[in-house]
Amino acid sequence: MDFKLLQTKKGKIITSFILLIYLLLLVRVILFKYPLTMILAILKSNEISLLKLRLANSNFVPLKTIFYYLFVNRNVAISLRSISLRNLLGNIIAFLPLGFLLPVVFYRITKIRVILLSSFALSLTFEVIQLLTGIGDFDVDDILLNMLGSICGYVLYRVFCLLDARHRSGTKKENDPA
Numbered sequence: 001m002d003f004k005l006l007q008t009k010k011g012k013i014i015t016s017f018i019l020l021i022y023l024l025l026l027v028r029v030i031l032f033k034y035p036l037t038m039i040l041a042i043l044k045s046n047e048i049s050l051l052k053l054r055l056a057n058s059n060f061v062p063l064k065t066i067f068y069y070l071f072v073n074r075n076v077a078i079s080l081r082s083i084s085l086r087n088l089l090g091n092i093i094a095f096l097p098l099g100f101l102l103p104v105v106f107y108r109i110t111k112i113r114v115i116l117l118s119s120f121a122l123s124l125t126f127e128v129i130q131l132l133t134g135i136g137d138f139d140v141d142d143i144l145l146n147m148l149g150s151i152c153g154y155v156l157y158r159v160f161c162l163l164d165a166r167h168r169s170g171t172k173k174e175n176d177p178a
Helices: 009-031 036-044 048-057 064-070 078-105 112-133 140-175
Strands: none
Touching (some): 009 078, 009 112, 078 112, 078 140, 112 140
8 A cells, every 4th residue: 555645635535535434434333323213212211310320330440341251251151252252352443443544634643642542532422422322331441442443553554654665665776776
């Protein structure tokens, strides 16, 4: 992949469009995972007493769900373990494109802390919306896994940059009349 092509005007438009589509898909998967009629019913029945119940069922303890899925959950049926694994990997994979696409679209984003802050803010927004509306459960571990996914995406981006730089320097050496 030639990263120089991505920095042209046409490349920026295409990658910006891909980022937008990705974000819309993320909203669809996280916030609109249930049928619309079910979401509307949940929103209609939203009361303070239900919010208290959702708060009680939320996980605010970092690594609690992750630890449970990885270690405690071993004694349950294989089908439940596969759901646990899907949940862990799904949260990581869902945010991997964010870590890759942000520095591609916004070329000034070169620091991993900006990627972390961006993924934290987006993930926290999703979790709070789920908590307040009742269309999902708040779990701090989802935020941690989402951030891990964005870090993996950023590392992948950096690897592509290094490979691209090596490819270009190798091409220049081959073309140099020495």
